[in-house]
Structure formats: structure tokens, C-alpha cells
Amino acid sequence: xxxxxxxxxxxxxxxxxxxxxxxxxxxxxxxxxxxxxxxxxxxxxxxxxxxxxxxxxxxxxxxxxxxxxxxxxxxxxxxxxxxxxxxxxxxxxxxxxxxxxxxxxxxxxxxxxxxxxxxxxxxxxxxxxxxxxxxxxxxxxxxxxxxxxxxxxxxxxxxxxxxxxxxxxxxxxxxxxxxxxxxxxxxxxxxxxxxxxxxxxxxxxxxxxxxxxxxxxxxxxxxxxxxxxxxxxxxxxxxxxxxxxxxxxxxxxxxxxxxxxxxxxxxxxxxxxxxxxxxxxxxxxxxxxxxxxxxxxxxxxxxxxxxxxxxxxxxxxxxxxxxxxxxxxxxxxxxxxxxxxxxxxxxxxxxxxxxxxxxxxxxxxxxxxxxxxxxxxxxxxxxxxxxxxxxxxxxxxxxxxxxxxxxxxxxxxxxxxxxxxxxxxxxxxxxxxxxxxxxxxxxxxxxxxxxxxxxxxxxxxxxxxxxxxxxxxxxxxx
DNA sequence: ATGTTC
Numbered sequence: 001x002x003x004x005x006x007x008x009x010x011x012x013x014x015x016x017x018x019x020x021x022x023x024x025x026x027x028x029x030x031x032x033x034x035x036x037x038x039x040x041x042x043x044x045x046x047x048x049x050x051x052x053x054x055x056x057x058x059x060x061x062x063x064x065x066x067x068x069x070x071x072x073x074x075x076x077x078x079x080x081x082x083x084x085x086x087x088x089x090x091x092x093x094x095x096x097x098x099x100x101x102x103x104x105x106x107x108x109x110x111x112x113x114x115x116x117x118x119x120x121x122x123x124x125x126x127x128x129x130x131x132x133x134x135x136x137x138x139x140x141x142x143x144x145x146x147x148x149x150x151x152x153x154x155x156x157x158x159x160x161x162x163x164x165x166x167x168x169x170x171x172x173x174x175x176x177x178x179x180x181x182x183x184x185x186x187x188x189x190x191x192x193x194x195x196x197x198x199x200x201x202x203x204x205x206x207x208x209x210x211x212x213x214x215x216x217x218x219x220x221x222x223x224x225x226x227x228x229x230x231x232x233x234x235x236x237x238x239x240x241x242x243x244x245x246x247x248x249x250x251x252x253x254x255x256x257x258x259x260x261x262x263x264x265x266x267x268x269x270x271x272x273x274x275x276x277x278x279x280x281x282x283x284x285x286x287x288x289x290x291x292x293x294x295x296x297x298x299x300x301x302x303x304x305x306x307x308x309x310x311x312x313x314x315x316x317x318x319x320x321x322x323x324x325x326x327x328x329x330x331x332x333x334x335x336x337x338x339x340x341x342x343x344x345x346x347x348x349x350x351x352x353x354x355x356x357x358x359x360x361x362x363x364x365x366x367x368x369x370x371x372x373x374x375x376x377x378x379x380x381x382x383x384x385x386x387x388x389x390x391x392x393x394x395x396x397x398x399x400x401x402x403x404x405x406x407x408x409x410x411x412x413x414x415x416x417x418x419x420x421x422x423x424x425x426x427x428x429x430x431x432x433x434x435x436x437x438x439x440x441x442x443x444x445x446x447x448x449x450x451x452x453x454x455x456x457x458x459x460x461x462x463x464x465x466x467x468x469x470x471x472x473x474x475x476x477x478x
Numbered sequence: 479a480t481g482t483t484c
Binding site for chain 1 (some may be wrong): 480482
């Protein structure tokens with residue numbers, strides 16, 4: 001990824017948890033980072049602040065190039081970045097603004113059980129057998145060919161439910177009702193299809209996980225009651241995305257846009273920011289393929305949730321109930337007010353979560369008064385959070401997505417062995433299943449920011465409110 | 479994140 005540029009940018013702390021980088025040079029808007037100086041990665045080692053500056057040069061960008069408190073270095077755009085472009089005024093879409101794991105996201109399910117009555121080892125043994133994971137193949141579904149895969153790409157979670165994996169109520173609890181409109185399977189390459197055929201209903205590797213958790217602390221009584229969360233309650237959190245299919249789609253369309261940019265007269269300070277106007281053949285092609293990958297990721301989480309629910313039913317007699325499913329890697333066409341006018345924007349959220357405020361019409365009735373649940377997976381062995389959107393938030397109704405890395409995978413693996421980490425987690429009473437030693441070491445908590453501090457910064461910046469803090473009882477890792 | 483280097 002190269003060496004970070006010596007960043008010579010002015011950073012003004014204009015409010016608590018709000019740093020501003022005034023526009024200079026080719027920047028069309030300011031940069032705004034919702035964080036403190038303490039949480040901001042060291043510019044000598046991490047290029048994310050320079051990436052916030054680079055994103056501010058994109059054609060059609062409005063308001064600001066935003067970054068969340070968990071910001072760190074990514075491909076082109078920072079992870080934790082939010083950028084919106086005005087579709088009718090030459091605004092671009094950039095695959096790097098979504099990332100390689102298109103529609104990576106989180107689903108949280110609740111069990112009507114207290115942690116004291118959960119036979120955790122038996123549940124974990126069941127999950128160990130039921131959850132396909134790791135870099136290779138193995139999945140809940142085996143698709144017969146392109147025709148069947150296209151039903152997944154068009155139907156997302158709804159298709160999984162139609163096939164008997166879940167119930168209609170689940171779809172109300174999914175962003176966009178479980179299906180992102182505008183999917184165009186014709187823009188998905190043969191290679192992406194090939195990679196996708198054998199991975200629907202699989203966890204993957206890296207920071208993806210399935211955790212059994214318990215509510216440690218309720219921080220907003222009213223919203224927690226609306227979400228069905230109580231102290232001691234058992235939950236299941238699933239963090240995964242669109243696997244090799246989404247990765248291939250990103251690769252394919254970065255290449256297409258890299259070649260097309262010149263024809264549109266677009267120049268960017270970093271090739272990884274390859275982009276095209278939303279209203280161009282290349283822009284539409286990417287958004288159609290991206291929506292297809294989003295639906296694949298949603299079906300993936302739906303299938304894994306059903307597999308986990310089957311395990312809970314066998315072991316405890318109780319099925320799981322879906323609280324919410326939301327992505328943190330997506331570009332969406334949304335309407336927002338800019339300078340007193342409703343504008344159609346392409347909102348890129350990369351390692352950032354949509355956080356709709358109470359009363360928003362896109363929320364289902366059961367969640368409308370409380371606001372959208374925002375699901376924040378912590379690093380392994382640490383807390384996770386449920387947050388909610390707030391009226392008057394910021395960054396086009398967005399907030400953080402997780403703890404955010406501070407060490408590379410290589411650095412983390414050098415610092416601790418997988419065996420030592422497993423022992424430590426088990427010493428903390430956390431059951432670990434099926435993780436490779438290397439994979440475990442790469443995900444060591446010390447490789448991440450403190451999720452409590454990240455959430456405090458997101459709240460302090462006024463982006464969201466904390467509803468509940470969850471702690472892990474057992475983790476299934478790829 | 480990723481058939482972890484087309």
C-alpha cells in the first residue's frame with residue numbers, strides 16, 4: 001500500500017470529538033474527523049488522515065469528507081470514511097469508497113434466555129459443527145449454477161426466507177427489508193459468480209465472527225426495551241459479508257473505472273480512488289454489481305442466523321429472534337438536504353454504519369420511536385455495543401462500525417501466538433471454537449482501538465447514543 | 479476483507 005505521505009495538513013479541534021481539516025489545494029470540501037487527538041492514528045504510520053484529504057478532491061463531493069472515530073488506513077478511502085456526492089452535479093461513485101468486502105455487516109439476534117441458564121459449552125459445540133467458516137469452501141447452501149445464484153443476487157435475505165430459511169418478520173428487521181434495489185446480475189463477472197457459488201452461508205475469516213454474547217449493561221432504558229434487550233440476556237452477533245464474490249466485484253470494477261476515468265476528465269490523487277460519475281455506464285454498472293453483492297451478503301447472514309437458531313432450538317428449546325441487520329460497507333443513493341435543498345446523493349459508507357434517527361420513515365413501526373439499531377462488533381474478547389441513531393446526528397446519518405485496527409495483521413501475529421491468546425480468552429471464561437492459531441493472533445484485542453473509547457467518541461460527537469454493552473461468552477472464528 | 483500475490 002506504500003508509505004504514508006508526510007502529512008502536512010492543518011487540523012483544527014473545533015469541538016470535542018470534532019477535528020476539521022480546512023480545504024486546501026485540490027480539496028473541494030473540508031475534512032471532518034469525529035475523534036480526539038488520542039484516538040487519531042499516528043500519521044507517520046497510518047495514511048488515513050491523508051486519505052480523508054484525498055477523498056475531499058472527488059468530483060461532486062458535498063459537505064465534507066468525513067471520518068468516524070474508528071478511522072484507519074484502507075484501500076483509497078479510509079476505513080471509517082463517509083463521503084457523499086451529488087448525483088445530478090457530476091457526483092462520482094468509487095468502489096474504494098465501499099471496500100473489498102461489499103456489504104460486510106452485522107446481524108444481532110436475541111434469545112429469551114439469561115446467561116445463567118445457558119449451557120454455553122453445548123451451544124458452542126453445536127455452533128462449531130453448524131457454522132461453515134475459514135478461507136476455503138463449505139457453506140450452508142450449495143448452488144446449482146448461475147441461474148440459482150442470480151436469485152440470491154436479486155432477492156437477498158428475502159430469497160433465503162422464501163426458501164424456508166427464516167420468517168417474514170425477519171425482513172422487517174433488515175436494512176431495506178433485506179433486499180437492496182437495483183441489483184444487476186449482468187454486471188457480475190463469470191469469475192465472481194464462480195467464487196460465489198460455494199460460499200452462500202459461510203462466515204469467512206479475518207475479523208468475521210459469530211459470537212454468543214450477554215447484555216452486560218443497559219445504557220438507554222427506553223431504547224433497550226424497544227429493542228428487546230435486558231441485563232444478562234443472551235444474544236448472538238454475526239459479522240460477515242459477501243465473501244469472494246464481493247471481493248471479485250470490487251476488483252473487476254476498480255479496473256474498469258481506472259481505465260474509464262480519463263474519458264470523463266477525472267483525475268484523482270491516488271489510483272485507488274478510481275471512480276466514475278454515478279450517471280455513467282461505468283457508475284451504473286458498479287452500483288448494479290455492488291447491489292448484487294449486497295444482497296449476497298444479506299442472504300449469507302440470513303442463512304447463518306437460521307443455522308445458529310437451529311442450534312439454539314436443539315440445545316435450549318428456544319429459537320433466536322432477529323433484532324436488526326445492517327451493513328457498514330455500502331454506497332447508497334439517498335436524499336439529504338444540502339444548502340436548504342433536497343438533493344439525491346451517493347453516500348459511501350466504508351467501515352461506517354447508517355444510523356437513522358427516531359421517526360425516520362425508513363424504519364419499521366416497531367423501531368420508529370427508538371431510532372435505528374446500530375450494531376458495533378468489538379474486537380475478539382472485548383465488548384460489543386448496540387447504539388441507536390439520533391435526531392440531528394451528522395455525516396448523513398452515520399456513525400462508527402467497530403473498534404478499528406491500530407496494528408497490521410503482521411504486527412499482531414508477531415506480538416502474540418494464537419495458543420497464548422486462546423488460553424487467555426478461555427481464562428476469561430470465553431469459549432473459543434475452530435479458529436486457526438494464526439487467524440486468532442491476527443485478531444488479538446491489542447491490535448485494535450478500545451471499543452469503549454470509540455463508542456464514547458461517537459456519542460461525544462453527537463452521532464449516536466449507546467443503548468447496551470454486550471460481552472462475549474463464546475466465539476466462533478474463521 | 480480475499481482461493482491472504484493475476
